[in-house]
Amino acid sequence: IIKISNLTKVYDGSANEIVAVNNLNLEFEKGEFAAIVGPSGSGKTTLLNMIGGLDRPTSGEVNIDGQDIWRLSSRKLTDFRLKNIGFVFQSYNLIPVLTAGENTEFIMQLQGKPRNERSRRIKELLEAVGIADREKSRPNKLSGGQQQRVAVARALASKPTFILADEPTANLDSKSTETLLEIMELLNKTEDVTFIFSTHDARVVKKARRVITLVDGKVESDVSK
Amino acid sequence: IIKISNLTKVYDGSANEIVAVNNLNLEFEKGEFAAIVGPSGSGKTTLLNMIGGLDRPTSGEVNIDGQDIWRLSSRKLTDFRLKNIGFVFQSYNLIPVLTAGENTEFIMQLQGKPRNERSRRIKELLEAVGIADREKSRPNKLSGGQQQRVAVARALASKPTFILADEPTANLDSKSTETLLEIMELLNKTEDVTFIFSTHDARVVKKARRVITLVDGKVESDVSK
Numbered sequence: 001i002i003k004i005s006n007l008t009k010v011y012d013g014s015a016n017e018i019v020a021v022n023n024l025n026l027e028f029e030k031g032e033f034a035a036i037v038g039p040s041g042s043g044k045t046t047l048l049n050m051i052g053g054l055d056r057p058t059s060g061e062v063n064i065d066g067q068d069i070w071r072l073s074s075r076k077l078t079d080f081r082l083k084n085i086g087f088v089f090q091s092y093n094l095i096p097v098l099t100a101g102e103n104t105e106f107i108m109q110l111q112g113k114p115r116n117e118r119s120r121r122i123k124e125l126l127e128a129v130g131i132a133d134r135e136k137s138r139p140n141k142l143s144g145g146q147q148q149r150v151a152v153a154r155a156l157a158s159k160p161t162f163i164l165a166d167e168p169t170a171n172l173d174s175k176s177t178e179t180l181l182e183i184m185e186l187l188n189k190t191e192d193v194t195f196i197f198s199t200h201d202a203r204v205v206k207k208a209r210r211v212i213t214l215v216d217g218k219v220e221s222d223v224s225k
Numbered sequence: 226i227i228k229i230s231n232l233t234k235v236y237d238g239s240a241n242e243i244v245a246v247n248n249l250n251l252e253f254e255k256g257e258f259a260a261i262v263g264p265s266g267s268g269k270t271t272l273l274n275m276i277g278g279l280d281r282p283t284s285g286e287v288n289i290d291g292q293d294i295w296r297l298s299s300r301k302l303t304d305f306r307l308k309n310i311g312f313v314f315q316s317y318n319l320i321p322v323l324t325a326g327e328n329t330e331f332i333m334q335l336q337g338k339p340r341n342e343r344s345r346r347i348k349e350l351l352e353a354v355g356i357a358d359r360e361k362s363r364p365n366k367l368s369g370g371q372q373q374r375v376a377v378a379r380a381l382a383s384k385p386t387f388i389l390a391d392e393p394t395a396n397l398d399s400k401s402t403e404t405l406l407e408i409m410e411l412l413n414k415t416e417d418v419t420f421i422f423s424t425h426d427a428r429v430v431k432k433a434r435r436v437i438t439l440v441d442g443k444v445e446s447d448v449s450k
């Protein structure tokens with residue numbers, strides 16, 4: 001249901017052009033649990049950002065459920081993202097003036113979900129990731145790993161169709177990582193949520209059912225277990 | 226040469242107090258290569274920040290080479306840090322308007338090191354961490370792992386007596402991590418630079434010669450290999 005064709009992203013470097021993603025072709029089906037791995041700078045974040053409607057491709061297509069998302073008007077793309085995509089950013093991108101709870105409920109608010117459903121969902125998720133007692137804390141009062149868990153809770157809270165998670169366990173200890181992966185696996189199996197991770201973490205790769213290796217913006221290997 | 230006595234840090238949480246570091250005692254000798262591990266939220270960053278003169282303790286002492294650093298005037302503490310401590314921050318804290326090269330040379334400039342020595346050192350380090358070709362790029366043009374490597378290069382460039390590195394490999398692939406650890410080991414062995422890491426990364430723990438485990442702000446175990 002995600003069909004990526006000839007996808008390319010070129011950045012203007014200060015010295016020369018940087019081809020971050022290079023004429024890439026890839027397909028994902030509903031309910032996948034896939035990990036994208038590769039060296040630092042190989043294009044993982046750029047690829048996720050293009051799939052997630054956050055970074056416009058230089059050329060090529062991202063087709064989601066038959067919709068070429070980059071042909072949508074920016075309003076319709078924002079709307080599509082809101083309805084369908086949950087994103088965990090590599091540097092969390094939490095809103096500094098909102099508490100952990102408010103950050104988590106943010107997307108659900110934009111989606112117009114009713115208040116009691118939102119409060120229930122916030123409690124549920126912050127508890128699941130082990131930081132329920134910090135619901136009222138702002139991001140600058142939280143440790144790196146606690147912020148990362150809020151970022152994950154935010155992406156999961158709205159139960160989107162797809163979750164794109166950019167290195168969601170980078171600042172987490174083994175126990176927190178294990179817990180997070182269990183929550184994600186559960187969502188994946190019971191609600192058919194599609195998960196695409198970018199990761200350097202061997203523990204995440206182990207759980208993934210498909211491992212795509214990127215090198216210099218190209219797919220070097222694509223292995224399904 | 227680092228003597229930590231009864232060190233405590235209490236934060237005012239929104240609901241109640243948070244005892245981030247709890248009456249901790251610890252000693253480090255010159256030339257150590259030690260890793261501090263423990264669950265997310267266990268106090269690793271807080272501890273490093275107090276050792277590094279960045280976060281004032283609630284009570285207790287940090288004594289470095291006989292100097293109780295928290296008794297120094299803020300000017301003398303800043304000066305002490307500049308001369309002796311290299312810090313790699315968990316979220317890099319690069320200066321957004323400076324390029325990778327300028328970020329790397331920043332501390333050396335403050336230390337008044339001559340221009341040719343600075344340029345040589347920048348090239349040397351950016352090359353060592355594999356991003357020499359991005360010297361002229363600002364942080365927002367770099368991948369997460371590239372930014373992390375600039376943060377490391379910056380800490381190493383001024384050849385400080387101590388390097389406090391807060392999860393320096395969190396966003397790095399295996400190869401970059403290995404390279405980084407080799408550079409650090411070399412500095413440690415040839416120049417007696419003391420390294421204290423906070424980490425969740427099994428590869429870093431493996432290289433460390435001493436592993437200190439923190440749980441709820443206390444030392445749970447302290448093992449030298």
Ligand SMILES: Nc1ncnc2c1ncn2[C@@H]1O[C@H](COP(=O)(O)OP(=O)(O)OP(=O)(O)O)[C@@H](O)[C@H]1O
Pocket residue numbers: 140141142143144145146171172173236237238243244245263264265266267268269270271272315
């Ligand atoms: N400014 C602050 N105000 C309130 N609480 C804080 C503040 N800074 C840190 N804390 C809390 O102190 C505890 C220890 O935080 P610290 O950042 O030292 O943990 P950590 O071991 O580095 O965690 P991680 O592995 O997630 O980076 C956490 O519960 C954190 O939320």
Ligand SMILES: Nc1ncnc2c1ncn2[C@@H]1O[C@H](COP(=O)(O)OP(=O)(O)OP(=O)(O)O)[C@@H](O)[C@H]1O
Pocket residue numbers: 011012013018019020038039040041042043044045046047090365366367368369370371396397398
């Ligand atoms: N805005 C930009 N301008 C110029 N170059 C960029 C920009 N954004 C990313 N790049 C470059 O594109 C390449 C791919 O970056 P990307 O962030 O996708 O890598 P990554 O695989 O996520 O790396 P990491 O594992 O370090 O997070 C890198 O060389 C990066 O420096």
Ligand SMILES: [Mg+2]
Pocket residue numbers: 044045046090166368369370
């Ligand atoms: Mg990335």
Ligand SMILES: [Mg+2]
Pocket residue numbers: 143144145269270271315391423
């Ligand atoms: Mg930390």
